[in-house]
Structures are given as C-alpha cells and as structure tokens.
Amino acid sequence: MTALANEYGAINLSQGFPEFDAPDYLKQQLSEYVAKGLNQYAPSPGVPKLLDQIERLIESRYQVKVNGTSQVTVTAGATEALFVAIQTIISQGDEVIVFDPAYDSYEPAIELAGGKAVHIPLVAPNYRIDWQQVNANITSKTKAIIINTPHNPSAKVLDLDDFAALKKLLVAHNLLLISDEVYEHITFDQKSHLSALNDPEIFARSFVVSSFGKTFHSTGWKLGYCVAPEQFSQEFRKIHQYVTFSCFTPAQYALADMLEKHIEHVNELSEFYQAKRDALIDALQTSRFKLLDSEGTYFLLLDYSEISSLSDIEFCHYLVKEVGVAAVPLSVFYHAPNNDKVIRLCFAKETQTLMEAAERLCQL
Structure with missing residues (x-):
C-alpha cells in the first residue's frame, strides 16, 4: 500500500510508522x-x-x-x-x-x-x-x-x-x-x-x-x-x-x-497519541464511515459497509487511486477468508496530514 500511495501521490495512512522524527x-x-x-x-x-x-x-x-x-x-x-x-x-x-x-x-x-x-x-x-x-x-x-x-x-x-x-x-x-x-x-x-x-x-x-x-x-x-x-x-x-x-x-x-x-517521553506517550486519535475521530464525524473503538496502538479501524460493497482490498485500492488516501485492508491479517468491510488507518502522522486525509474521506 505504501508503494501504491507513492505511485498515486496519496496521503499514506497505511503502513504503521510515525511521520514525525525521533526526539x-x-x-x-x-x-x-x-x-x-x-x-x-x-x-x-x-x-x-x-x-x-x-x-x-x-x-x-x-x-x-x-x-x-x-x-x-x-x-x-x-x-x-x-x-x-x-x-x-x-x-x-x-x-x-x-x-x-x-x-x-x-x-x-x-x-x-x-x-x-x-x-x-x-x-x-x-x-x-x-x-x-x-x-x-x-x-x-x-x-x-x-x-x-x-x-x-x-x-x-x-x-x-x-x-x-x-x-x-x-x-x-x-x-x-x-x-x-x-x-x-x-x-x-x-x-x-x-x-x-x-x-x-x-x-x-x-x-x-x-x-x-x-x-x-x-x-x-x-x-x-x-x-x-x-x-x-x-x-x-x-x-x-x-x-x-x-x-x-x-x-x-x-x-x-x-x-x-527523559523518561517523561514514555510517560506522556499515551496522551500524545490520544490527542492524535481524537483529532482524527473528530475530523471523521461527518463521514459515512463507522468508527470502531481504538483503545491503544496508533491505529483506528473504519467500517465502510455503508459506503461500498467492494472487498476491503478492492476498496483500499479505490481509496488510493480515486480518493488519494492509503489505508490497509483487515482481511490480509487473517489466515482464513474474512469478509468484514473494515480498513485500518495509522494516525502516527502530523495533524495536518490527518486533517487532509479526513477531508478527503468525508467526501465519500
């Protein structure tokens, strides 16, 4: 998905790594x-x-x-x-x-x-x-x-x-x-x-x-x-x-x-990422996605069943090519076929990146 995002110039919320630098x-x-x-x-x-x-x-x-x-x-x-x-x-x-x-x-x-x-x-x-x-x-x-x-x-x-x-x-x-x-x-x-x-x-x-x-x-x-x-x-x-x-x-x-x-970096990490999670959730409130609870990590799951009947892999390809946002389909994490219409976004990104991605997703 990262390679595809680079090819199409999409905002990359797929691969799980921070957009910002180490301390x-x-x-x-x-x-x-x-x-x-x-x-x-x-x-x-x-x-x-x-x-x-x-x-x-x-x-x-x-x-x-x-x-x-x-x-x-x-x-x-x-x-x-x-x-x-x-x-x-x-x-x-x-x-x-x-x-x-x-x-x-x-x-x-x-x-x-x-x-x-x-x-x-x-x-x-x-x-x-x-x-x-x-x-x-x-x-x-x-x-x-x-x-x-x-x-x-x-x-x-x-x-x-x-x-x-x-x-x-x-x-x-x-x-x-x-x-x-x-x-x-x-x-x-x-x-x-x-x-x-x-x-x-x-x-x-x-x-x-x-x-x-x-x-x-x-x-x-x-x-x-x-x-x-x-x-x-x-x-x-x-x-x-x-x-x-x-x-x-x-x-x-x-x-x-x-x-x-600087142990405070460790102690403040949850607060740091919760702010990013909450900002992305707020920005997606007007979208047609159903937002699943994010209790930890720097990932947020979206249910797109009210938007499309495509498989999650097909839908993620559509998002990259037509919407300009890269996500990850959940089915690739399963051994047996899985038909849940759920995708994963990574919010370990700068706030501006998250806002731009949310704006595009809200247009669906």
Whole structure:
C-alpha cells in the first residue's frame, strides 16, 4: 500500500510508522556516541547500561523487579525477538495458538521452527477473545499461545478478565506464552496496559516482547528487547547470538541515556497519541464511515459497509487511486477468508496530514 500511495501521490495512512522524527535528545546522543567511537560490537545480550535502564523502566511501569543482566536481551527490533522466542520453544509438530487478525511474522516463524499456527479468528467490531473457543482448540500438540496487547491491527487491549482466563489455560495445559507488547506505552482513555510481567505465574512461562522503535518514533533503528525468566533467557540467547549476535551499539547507549534523562517521553506517550486519535475521530464525524473503538496502538479501524460493497482490498485500492488516501485492508491479517468491510488507518502522522486525509474521506 505504501508503494501504491507513492505511485498515486496519496496521503499514506497505511503502513504503521510515525511521520514525525525521533526526539532531538535521542538523536544528539546517537551522534555523540558515534563520534566517541562506540561503533564496535556490543555484548550480545545488550549494553549493560541499557539493560539496567530497562530493568528500571519495568519496575517503574509495572512495579515488577526483573534482573536486566540475566532476564533482558536487546534484539534487532521486536520482530527478531518474536522470531527467536518462537525458535527457542517450538519444535517439529508443535502447535501455537494465534489470534487473527495477527501480525504477519508469527506464522512464518512458527513454520520455520517446524510448528503449526492454529488460527482463532476475532470478530468485528469488538475483536474480543472467546476463551472457551481457545480451550476447545488446545490439543496434546499445543505448546504455546501468542497474545498481542495493545493489539495490532484491532487497537483493542486485553483486560483483567482476559488475563485471568489466559492464566487458567496456561496452567491447566502447561503452556508457554509469547506476549507481544510493542505498543505497551500507548493506551487510551485511562486504560492501563496489563502486561504478562504483572502476574508472576504468567511471567514464569513467558517471553515478553517490547519495541524501542514504537516508543521513540525510531522504527528504522530496529531495536527492541525480550524479557523472560532466566532459564528461558539463557536458551533465547543461544539462538539470538546466531541471528544477529548483537545490536546497533551507539543507539543502545543513546537509548539508555534517553530512558535515564527523559523518561517523561514514555510517560506522556499515551496522551500524545490520544490527542492524535481524537483529532482524527473528530475530523471523521461527518463521514459515512463507522468508527470502531481504538483503545491503544496508533491505529483506528473504519467500517465502510455503508459506503461500498467492494472487498476491503478492492476498496483500499479505490481509496488510493480515486480518493488519494492509503489505508490497509483487515482481511490480509487473517489466515482464513474474512469478509468484514473494515480498513485500518495509522494516525502516527502530523495533524495536518490527518486533517487532509479526513477531508478527503468525508467526501465519500
């Protein structure tokens, strides 16, 4: 969709990356560490100062104490963390429960490990997990469950009841968990992000994945991290060392400084993105779209069923070519055919960009 948007000169609200830049302080620190010559390999698990700051961040956000040295591994983006976690625990014939719509890297990583993704579809407009359905899909081959909260692309968050049901299944069936929490610092309307880190019994069987790219508007740096119990981290690192070995050294130092000196950026992120969400919602009030609730992430879903009978893929192509706005169809996030007439917009954009896109969409 981004390539199509470029071809037609459309406003690009499709691909999930910020239009604005990383914080100035972060960029300054990166430049400083490059100039200082910190351009060689970092320790494979991560720069000690950054591991320490991640430990402090987790304690301040979740009131949970982890050991940064033995339980945190810095990765080349969250996607590497997800891949390595899957390779760490999945063997030939294992099954992994995945909730659709799902981030598209889950299934290929599972298949490369010799496993099978068992897809459970979530239904518009609420995209809530039916835990009884999950239980019915657990077999003797089931090894793990992957959750994503806040959820891309539905923009929903899991609540206490979800985690209670999840915990019950993990314990009853002795399952492992991969918790994709890359949008953990972007929740709205006073909703708190609930992490797998919050519950000791859940964390004891979990790999928790986070993203610096999402938090600091620096997706091109490809830096994230995985938090896991010590014995899991040891196995995780055996694979990580042969995937990337270590990650972008000067950026790790810069991120450590950012977390130490400007933690307010993290604390203000929800408010920052909620303002953008609300501006886009207000601008679309006169449109014929039905706006679905956005509880977290930087995505907003639109139901276009009153506008067109086209499939979501066809409708997104129409929007780019005829309306000049690029969106993403929800069906591409599903394993089985999905006929919901829902598209996704990314509002991690400048306000003027959002207003211009909304103006065009309101003309439909």
